[in-house]
Amino acid sequence: MCSAGVTHAEQLAATSRSNIKNDLNYLMYTPDDYASSDKTYPLVVWLHGGDQGGTDIEKVRSSGIPKLIEEGKTFPFLVFSPQNPSDELLYPIEKVEAALEEVMLKYRVDRTRVYVVGFSRGGFGTWAMAEQFPDKFAAFVPIAGGGNRHYLSRTNEKAAFWVFHGTSDDTIPLSDSVVLYERLIGLKRNARLSVLEGVDHSGVEWAALNDPELWNWLLKQRLEVAPK
Template identity: 80%
Template sequence: MLRTILPLVAMVSLGLFNLGAANAGQVALTSSASVKNDLKYLLYTPDGYEASTESYPLVIWLHGGDQGGSDIEKVKSSGIPKLIEDGKQFPFLVFSPQNPSEELLYPIEKVDSALEEVISKYRVDRSRIYVVGFSRGGFGAWALAEQFPDKFAAIVPIAGGGNRHYLNRTNEKAAFWVFHGSDDDVIPLSDSVVLYERLKTLKRNARLTVLEGVDHSGVEWATLNDAELWDWLLKQRLEEAPQ
């Protein structure tokens, strides 16, 4: 059962969770950005990308703590990359950087540097770049929104947390959808509630969904398998996107 704070508008599913097409693919890469950066990442291109000349939305996926380290294959074991490995396809690019640390938070500056490298090599619609992060990656999603506020049209932290005092740096035109499980015993629900309430005080476009009876491990999949999330996400655009 979902308890959603803020009225939600019913949306029609775009059928994102179909079996993967032959032209869609997810490859492992290492950043070669001019800033010293050896960040490893997965890059997914959707079906039809190679044959098209259009720019595509891009979703940044930030994984939880268990996928950190130096083995990029671990990133495929969870979250959006796992859905892709299982044959799902999406109508957008997916950039999935690996946190090189198994204990520390994401190196946000390196993530941004690698992101700019991806943008320079692929046809990315800069008005439709989104951040989705779970657990430690949820902390990373909040941090990206605060440190690079002019890049992202929407931010989706799942069971994450952060410092509410930095939220005044976020873009007033960006949209936030925060998810957390009511039974999370790893990162307290209150961490997301405090941040959401601060966003509302700042008059940001924000909503909070609390998944009743869901613990820390369950909230990731419950959120990512919610077709309404993807419908909502792809409607978000940054009015003054960088060129």
């Protein structure tokens, strides 16, 4: 409780000048015809699940889109797969966005067709990217993720969402996706939800990524104007 006549310590305003090193490891996939063409390409940001985090980039090849590529699947788009440097914490999405900007300067990217696809912990990262960098991406595909529905009002009205979750997910409850999807619908966003009956946490990742309709839908999404 404050007492009259007591002198209080002063609060000084200051600005931090520290530089945070961005040391994200990542995998980069280019389509078969990339080197022989001069056209721009769509780009998918892939955010992996929790067990591929750390400093060993080879772990990122063991699941998700990178695993499909390792097994011989080809895609008509670039794939940027950053590794979460932590095996316990959520993705540092500011670092992901900064690394993505470097990648888009280096490669021929169609900036009207940049997408985020993420599973589990990467699904949480996908929702966060939609809220924090709303004007950068044309579409988001959170798979078995979750997030803060209160910030979905910041998402881009022109962006599209396709949410996947399994009914038998014992790791991330289905309700985590449903509440976010319902909030998007309330905001009149372009959103769809696929609830996969009897599919567990690991199963929904592969069910979504092996659905040809997902990729056909994703590549149709584009922003009217490329972000600056």
